[in-house]
Amino acid sequence: MSEYFAGIDIGSTMTKVVIMNQAMLASVIGPTGPEHRKLANRVMEEALARASLSFDDITYVVATGYGRINVPFADKQITEISCHARGVGYLLPEARTVIDIGGQDCKGIKLKDGRAVDFVMNDKCAAGTGRFLEVTAEGLGVKLDDMGRLSLTAKNVVGISSTCTVFAEREVVAKLSDGVPLPDIIAGLHEAIAARIYGMVGRLKIEREVALTGGGAKNIGLVKALEAKLGYSVLVPPEPLLTGAIGAALLGRDIVKKTAENKIPLLRSERRLQEATLFT
Amino acid sequence: MVYVAGIDIGSAFSKAVVIAKSEIISYHIIPSGGNYKLTAEEVAGEALTKANLSFEDIDYTVATGYGASNVSFSNQVVTDISCQGRGIFYLFPSARTVIDIGGQFTKVFKVDERGRVTAFLLSEKCAAGSGRFLQVIARVLQIDLEDIGELSLKSQSRVDFNTGCAVFAESEAISRIAEGASKEDILAGLHRTLAAKIQTMVERLGIEPDCALVGGGAKDIGLVKSIREGLGRSLLVPEEPQIVAALGAALLAEEKAASIEVCH
Amino acid sequence: MTEEKKPEERKKRKTAAEAASKIGPMVKATIGGTVQAREEGKPIAYSFICCGYDEIIRAMDIVPVWTENYAGICAVKRDAQRFLERAEAENFSRSLCTYALCGLGFDAWREELGEMPPNPPWGGQARPDMMLGSGQMLCDPRNKWYQAAQHYMPDVPVYEVGLPWTPYEDDYDYREVQDYYVKYMVEQLRGLVEFLERQTGRKMDWDRLSELVDLADRTWNLIWEAYELRRAIPTPMGTGDAMNTMVPMVFMMGTQEGYDFYKDLYDELQRKIANKEGVIPDEKYRLIWGGGLPSWFALTDFNYFNSKGAVFPVETTYRMVEAIYHFDIDLTKITDPLEHLAWRWLKYWTYWYDKSKRRPGSHPDVERLIQYIEDYKIDGIVMHEAFSCRTWHVGLIWQLNLLKKIYRDIPSLILESDIVDISSYNEADTRARIDAFIDTLEAVKSRGR
């Protein structure tokens, strides 16, 4: 009988689920937003449907991400640091450093033999996170998806001095009103955020290869800005948003394997696919 | 009849006021959006339409606010602090301390018996002390900005907040909800946080009665209540607190128009 | 209060005083000189400005590298961010003194490369043979910075010079304790001399030291007299320029070049006063820069003030001298140069104590503000709160509160930014604040009319 593992990554912005056995069988990405959080089970159900499995077929469920504590149907909670490390170790084994740019935080992880050995994390200030771009995109009236592409057409990148997200928004709007071309502003934003990320992740003594994960990796402008800072190109997994969820599923698989090897009983929670009680 | 206009291009909202003989003929408020130049034209145009006037009817226009320099049709730019002072003097001649809760900053200032601003303080370099904080929260809680105040008054047990950053207030609010807090209690907590920051500024400047509260934040009755309780005194709040600077700008425009008349 | 609309042109910062315009080249030469000294194998020491013992360094022919100054230069060139980021990558908090962070980032980078980081401003900061730390009460970073730098240069020795001054207290008068303070400082300075002798293999020329100490004394007096000339209306020199002319005061004491500089400045100011030549012809508001180091990347803000009719005839920042003939002891009678340095230091820091004791509830810092406000006919106070330095920037609010309490209500503005980190600065915001402040100055002035 084949064993199936699920990883669920409840991020601050996006909820991601993958189901794996030896390979990835299904994945779903949905927004986290406050009203969606209680629907974590729906995202899970959808993934199961895509994999044509029922919840009882799943051997082990690992939850990760910012909302991991609130997943009643998970067997174990593991931090996104370990999950991203595991995910990258699997997807891009040559990577030594991971930079994960999520919705509300940004992490740097140092890898050795596919395991996290050190990490840094910023979540004190929104600058340097996906939210920075979301907020400013909104201020500029640009779709988030277009930010990266637009910035690549910049001619004179403008400097953005504010690091506070809210103030940066105003700064860019003022620049726009002053007639500065949109691409130049967006490129400036990418540069500012790349500098923040680079300074923070630099604490780990960045080693090649560098893998970029999380939503920020979907932004080509940001990727380019970071590459300019690093002086070399980075690796991006095919779907960077899923890295943590894949890592979670894999860690679940590791746990099951290890318990089997050591012939110790597998500890599983009394789980059932129920609504996550995030709201009362 | 001499018509003049005051345009206040704020960081969050743009306001236009048309007056004649020091009486408000019409006013209009729209979000500032991504292009101040167009916004200015739009908000002024709307206000004029309401007054059944056209741009040609306006003798003099004073622009103020964050995006004042983008108002292509203005005759003069005046700092918003002077406009606020003028507007307050018109509305509440007895006010000596004024709190202005705007989109990016909170300002506290003192005005003298002629509406001149003699001292002021601006909130710190962080959006957490401004009205923007409320906007962020309104969005995350999926309620209309207008409803914030009413809702927070229903709070039974306030959730205490302590965050430095407006953007993070959002995630803090989400986690508090996850912990089971109600929207009402969260709002009440945020109001308290904001009010405490504002209170600190007022105390630093030294409060003198009467105290007026203006700016978009003054439309939030929950916040007003929280500030009133914190300061332990009553507050003068205009009917439409958001247009005070624009009104002041219009009044200054009127003075200017008059003096030009005299010159001719 | 109002301003007719006209297109805003971005002005390049200009210095009013000719003397001030000489500073740029002087500093450039100093920094270039250290890089050259390194090549020539002259002994180089990292050192802090306003250290209180410039003369010892000069008398020993040691080439000082003023590390705070270099960070300031990086900031002026708006090229400090990469060094700050580098320091952050070394795990230094971004809340620490950005002079230190910029310097440490630079050092870490230079040591890693074995050569200067790419395109260093003005040729870069030379690697030292020794570092002279500061155990003054002035600040922690000056105590910790070189210790931290040793992490990147473990072979470079540090000597820490303790030069505390007596606190202003209610429970005793500083004169009760000054003797043991001086004794300690002399011991520390002697230790410094011995350290330098050990490091360089040279002997101190005590006569030369005495001469330099005397030269510095004369420079102190000269500076004081030159700066007092700025009381004139219109004032011939503002704080924007003083942020340049402070250079010889804070790190060229005991040099003939420094003395000559102030001689020229003195003559220039006198000439200007005679011709009624001011920073701006029509002064509307006279302001005091009442606290805080400037944002080095935004010195043009001073010109902005000028454009609004405001001038700064006086500042407390960097005014690191008093006329020594005003001290309550005759310094010239103290012939031992080390003792002389110690007493000068102590008397400088305690200069306003007696005055303050005479006004109930006062404090020396506030007393100094009051004196300047009176002497220079000041209409308003501007301060700058730089987030990364506690030493000069904590207590500003309190000083204003106290001023209001024991003296009078006077318009004030506290700008918030930093000395080096430009990400804390927003020109539009700053200028909006300045505009608002000018409005209040006008309102307060017109009340009198």
Add this chain to the structure above:
Amino acid sequence: MPGESAGEGLAAADRYYRDYGCRARELKRQGKKIFGYLCAFVPLEVLTAAGFIPFRIKGDVNEPITKADTEMETIVCPLVRSCFDMSLKGNYEFLDGIVIPHACDSICRTYDIWKYTLNLPYSHLINMPHGTDDSSLNFYKAVLNTFRTSLSRFAGREISDQELTQAIGLHNQNRAKVRELYELRKASPPLISGAEIAKVLVAAMGIPIEESIEMISGVIDEVKQRGGVLASKPARIMVVGAQVDNVAFIQLIEDSGAWVVADDLCPGAREFFSYVDATDDPMDGIAERYLRKIKCGRTYREMKGNYQEYLEDRFGHMGQMIEDFDVDGVVLYIYKYCDPYGFEVPQIKSYIESRDTPVLYLEDEYSMSTIGRLRTRIQAFLELIGSK
């Protein structure tokens, strides 16, 4: 039911921790004089000898800082701001004076603000030198004598050598008790949790020294009696940092699946592990301890020998503790705007890591609101230790 006497250890500690200052308030009513202080560098022996009760001013992570901001900039260490805030809000209304050491810029630069805004009958700054060489030591002795004289003036009587010697004895006894308490952490699992110890030590900062000795003795007895009640957890953690005067942070680590078994903190090992030696002039022993024996970033230590030896001299006590208490990982916990520690982070980190002990460096505010964001980091750190 907690009784009235301080004797019964844990319960008393809990009560004093929860209602910090309650005992001082009582004593004040009985006519005692209470002296507030900040930081480990105030020689408490002198205060005790003068018959005054030293009371360490504490912040409150649950209380947002508001009042302090009306008088003081926010670019100060948040701990100091919170302490000041609590004082302004009247929580320490019973103080007769404050004694502040020249510890760090945050403390030193706010001294005047404190002094002027609180307007207490007595205030004094102990102007400690940075250096530890002989001339600095002599100077420090003179500074301490100035303090002694000033305090005598306030007390209206001399402070005798005999009183000093007696006070030294008491404080040393207290220190010995704390050491004994720490011994209980060496077992695996420890006999007493980090959170419990933190509570006891914080409680001890706010009560007279005799009562502290009694309370800690009580705790030791109780813990020995109850035996090994704590569950086994996979990691043993040491916390290094400045003043951590609340349990929340330690509790957070322990809730995440580890025991906190050692520290270099105030209040904690930094402050309690070194004794005052008996010397002919009691002030000699006091000066020696505070200037040379307490190892804190604010004090400058000269390099003797090569750089490695120098690091050993500065941070060796941390290494020793890691060994003695069988520590698996170190959490380096520094407040924003803390200059003495901020500049040492790379050195401490590399020193500890060179001993093959992982380090988690956290920079924090002083507020409960940050606990959530610290949690993920701590859990990840524990996962990382666990997978080693």
